[in-house]
Amino acid sequence: MELDHINISAPAALLKVTKDFYCEILQLNVGLRPNLSLPGYWLYSGDLALVHMFESDRHSVAEQLNCLDHVAFKMTNVDALIKRLQDHNVEYIEKRRETPKQTQIFFHDPAGIRLEAIFYGE
Template sequence: MPLGGLQHYTIEPQNLERTREFYCDVLGLENGDRPPLDFPGYWLYSGGQATVHLMGTRKPRDGIVVRGTERTYQDTGRLDHIAFAATDVDGVRKRLQASNVKFREQIVPRTGDTQIFLYDPDGIGVELNFPKT
């Protein structure tokens, strides 16, 4: 059974609104249609695909594992980072600087592509990959 492309990843942020603002206002994802689920959240779209799901607090029920309320967000466990294909490196750089988002930039050896690395409000690594122009 071959796997297809990645459909989405889900974040359970400390502050749902702050994280939505970061992904929409800073990274440019679009808040879009989400089924009427019984807990708060957002589906954020990139290129018409609901790529990032933000999940608010859920109530425990059969078959659903809900993390305890004593959560800490000092690291993201085994998840190191998530990567996006991106365009307009100069525009993104300016947008990050205008939002006071710290980032690191590097050129990929051999390909010459530009990568920008940053962290979301919960410390999840985000990598933006820009093809060499």
């Protein structure tokens, strides 16, 4: 089994800001999207549509329990990500481990979703 994609649904203005954030910070690209009933974006890493985004006025800050802690993206070049986060004034937490050698960077997107960028061997 593999994870195919994540979906983010938000009001139009927040969705655009969040799309721009994923493109600038995670360096995803807006790409081909089927003709669907709701406006939105598909964000790609290479040929993979990793993040699907849909406009929705029903989605907002949750008032109920939400147990999803974060979404992790395996990346390379930790220093470049940290620079982009700093350039955009995004707060982050960095954790480094030696066994196995990995660096984790935790931060939040404009929609409040906690993200992890994980780097192996860096």
